[in-house]
Amino acid sequence: MAEKKKKLLQGNEACAEGALYAGCRFYAGYPITPSTEIAEHLSVRLPKVGGKFIQMEDEIASIAAITGASLTGLKSMTATSGPGFSLKQEGIGFACMAEVPCVIVNVMRGGPSTGFPTGPSQSDVMQAKWGTHGDHPVVAVAPAYVQEILSETVRAFNLAEKYRTPVMVLYDEIVGHMREPIVLPEKGELEVIDRIKPTCNSEEYFPYDDKYEIAPLAAYGEGYRFHVTGLNHKKDGFPTNDAKLIQEGNERILRKIENHKNDIWKNEELELNDAKIVVFAYGSTARSARYAVKEAGNSGKKVGLLRPLTLWPFPEKAVEELAKRVKVIIVPEMNMGQMIVEVERYARGKCEMKNPDSQAAGILLGKEFYYLPPHQNLWCGGLHSSPVKEVLRRPRSKERGLRRAFRSRWEVYNVNSSCSKKR
Amino acid sequence: MSTAVAVKKDKAPFDYNKYLRPNKLPHIWCPGCGHGIVLKAMLRAIDASGLSKDQICMVSGIGCSSRTPGYVDFNTLHTLHGRAMAYATGVKLAKPSLKVIVITGDGDALAIGGNHFIHTCRRNIDMTVLVYSNAIYGMTGGQYSPTTPQGANATTSRYGNIEPVFDCCELAKASGATFVARGTAYHCQELEKIIFEAVQHKGTSVVEILDQCPTYYGRQNKYKSVTEMMEKIEKDGTVSVKQADKLPPEKLQGKLLRGVLHKIERPEYCEQYKKFIIGKAQGK
Ligand code: SF4
Numbered sequence: 015m016a017e018k019k020k021k022l023l024q025g026n027e028a029c030a031e032g033a034l035y036a037g038c039r040f041y042a043g044y045p046i047t048p049s050t051e052i053a054e055h056l057s058v059r060l061p062k063v064g065g066k067f068i069q070m071e072d073e074i075a076s077i078a079a080i081t082g083a084s085l086t087g088l089k090s091m092t093a094t095s096g097p098g099f100s101l102k103q104e105g106i107g108f109a110c111m112a113e114v115p116c117v118i119v120n121v122m123r124g125g126p127s128t129g130f131p132t133g134p135s136q137s138d139v140m141q142a143k144w145g146t147h148g149d150h151p152v153v154a155v156a157p158a159y160v161q162e163i164l165s166e167t168v169r170a171f172n173l174a175e176k177y178r179t180p181v182m183v184l185y186d187e188i189v190g191h192m193r194e195p196i197v198l199p200e201k202g203e204l205e206v207i208d209r210i211k212p213t214c215n216s217e218e219y220f221p222y223d224d225k226y227e228i229a230p231l232a233a234y235g236e237g238y239r240f241h242v243t244g245l246n247h248k249k250d251g252f253p254t255n256d257a258k259l260i261q262e263g264n265e266r267i268l269r270k271i272e273n274h275k276n277d278i279w280k281n282e283e284l285e286l287n288d289a290k291i292v293v294f295a296y297g298s299t300a301r302s303a304r305y306a307v308k309e310a311g312n313s314g315k316k317v318g319l320l321r322p323l324t325l326w327p328f329p330e331k332a333v334e335e336l337a338k339r340v341k342v343i344i345v346p347e348m349n350m351g352q353m354i355v356e357v358e359r360y361a362r363g364k365c366e367m368k369n370p371d372s373q374a375a376g377i378l379l380g381k382e383f384y385y386l387p388p389h390q391n392l393w394c395g396g397l398h399s400s401p402v403k404e405v406l407r408r409p410r411s412k413e414r415g416l417r418r419a420f421r422s423r424w425e426v427y428n429v430n431s432s433c434s435k436k437r
Numbered sequence: 438m439s440t441a442v443a444v445k446k447d448k449a450p451f452d453y454n455k456y457l458r459p460n461k462l463p464h465i466w467c468p469g470c471g472h473g474i475v476l477k478a479m480l481r482a483i484d485a486s487g488l489s490k491d492q493i494c495m496v497s498g499i500g501c502s503s504r505t506p507g508y509v510d511f512n513t514l515h516t517l518h519g520r521a522m523a524y525a526t527g528v529k530l531a532k533p534s535l536k537v538i539v540i541t542g543d544g545d546a547l548a549i550g551g552n553h554f555i556h557t558c559r560r561n562i563d564m565t566v567l568v569y570s571n572a573i574y575g576m577t578g579g580q581y582s583p584t585t586p587q588g589a590n591a592t593t594s595r596y597g598n599i600e601p602v603f604d605c606c607e608l609a610k611a612s613g614a615t616f617v618a619r620g621t622a623y624h625c626q627e628l629e630k631i632i633f634e635a636v637q638h639k640g641t642s643v644v645e646i647l648d649q650c651p652t653y654y655g656r657q658n659k660y661k662s663v664t665e666m667m668e669k670i671e672k673d674g675t676v677s678v679k680q681a682d683k684l685p686p687e688k689l690q691g692k693l694l695r696g697v698l699h700k701i702e703r704p705e706y707c708e709q710y711k712k713f714i715i716g717k718a719q720g721k
Contacts (some may be wrong), residue, residue, distance in 0.1 A: 040531050061718035066530050066710065071556035075523035078516065078553075082496070082527025085514065086535070090527070108517055234494050234512040234528060235535050241507060243515035252461060252507060 018197045025190040026051035028160045032167025033091050039065035040090040042079035047131040048187040049121035052093040073098040077105030080116045087233030093119035107146030108244045115174035119183040121190040134187035137349035142182050151271040154182040154326040156296040160194035172207040188298040220249045275327045282321040289318030290341045330360045337361035344368045456480045469663035471622035471648025478625050482632035494535045496525040498545035500576045502569035505540045519550030522557040533707040537564040543584040544574045547603045558612035561640040562706035571650040579653030590657040609643035610699045616642035617699040623671035640705045
């Protein structure tokens, strides 16, 4: 076989390439740092394959447009960051309720509010779960590497199409803007799933037919003339006030994800076999965690890594099983402690739980963590003498190099502050 | 199957059921509400246009008028408050072969959806936007809207509304809509013709339709009957563009113009997209 084509791509570009690979043919978005490159890239690439790109008037319009487009049968995507993600929430709920497949990328930046637009964060993981009102199914994937952004974007489309639900791709500014060499997959190399369309005649078609777990979805303009609403509805798509039917409908949209968690979950496990200390980390944080775990391993410590690529539904089974046999689970996150709550919930007090100092503030106050004494070290200072220390002592960079410096400091910070306080 | 033309010749009653979903009726609208009249005018206009039911996608937001899509046998999409035009933009750009008709209200289109309204007009994307304008939020029980006249009462303007109104048609025109018209439920035959013309138009066509909400606007503003509302607001409150030319300015004071107010040709968004964006990207 011919040598695979390697390309140096930025995370956001890889996301766009993943979308195209998955068959995305409609993108609507609104400019927002640090996700804009996805839109820029797709504005060039989509029309080449006959797809549609539109820059809408705002974030709300973007989620609305992709939902409308998806109902005509096109695979659709939007991308945004924290503030835009907040604005899209009502529309995400609509897509959950109306069971319209679509993909929403959130390249996370610091918050709350305008926060830190050019800086990374992982503080929208709970917003992804609870951002829109009402009980609703949530599927979210969290890639950590540029290559993985591509493949996880493909997987996000697959899950959206398969389960007729919006799927979120959550990663942060670090990996969004990072460039890494990646291999572009050949056609057929990655699985691509398309939604099931009805084959029955139009009189027999119900867009929410409960005889299926996930009903086939017709496209507008193909003779089925069905109704879609954000109101609670019956199997024919028309609104209902019947409490029993409302209950059944709500249960059904939750159940379709709940029943297939095994298919949706995806974890990377590293050195977990005889580990007594386990790091639970996702996204960019997991990159540092992986480094730290390897370092610890080199110095003879039994430390493992559980890296969920599916954040929602939460990898409860993996955590439950781990908690039974390890001493400590550490949950470093680039936020003030969000996923750790969920980890704790499923560890059910069976092991100790630690989280490093908050990193949301740490990123902002570069000076502080620049000089951060690496004393808060979980596995007994084993990392003090790592090459990381050199980076830590690097002279403070000038304005222009600041961002890069932030990043390297951040990596250092992650490794060195991997654990401290007991919660 | 008889054609629309044949039906008209025979003077047989128009068969609304052809376009309705009879098992979804009765509708939720109050007795005397103008929305039913507008619905009938719209269905007659659609029939005259010869569009097939499969070809039409009707998109609405939230409110009393936005319940319309539930009753009609098209591809229908009842979306979020204010967002109908944004959803409709997605539908239209994704599948330009569909004829997209947006049903919205004054609050839905001009308040919460104001941004989508102006940008839809600016793009001149091919869709017909019917703004059912009754100067009130009916669904939530009678609050003042961007078209509630100054001084009028609503449940949130008990001392009289102090906010100036939006002129929906001027707003549409200034934003770039290429077909702008105003009709009323009172002038239902004229309305049918206006909607027919709007549907034929290529580009964004906006029709503001003055209709009445007797339940909230009527009661709070001391109208004794639906007919009084229709006469005072829709009949006496408007002048057709044709008559307006002949009338002295003082007779036009405080009246809204009825009919096609603005009609120009300008490249349509989806066609531009195909020609310039897909065309250039694919080197055609
Ligand atoms: S509340 Fe007003 S607008 Fe709504 S249906 Fe009743 S009369 Fe019509």
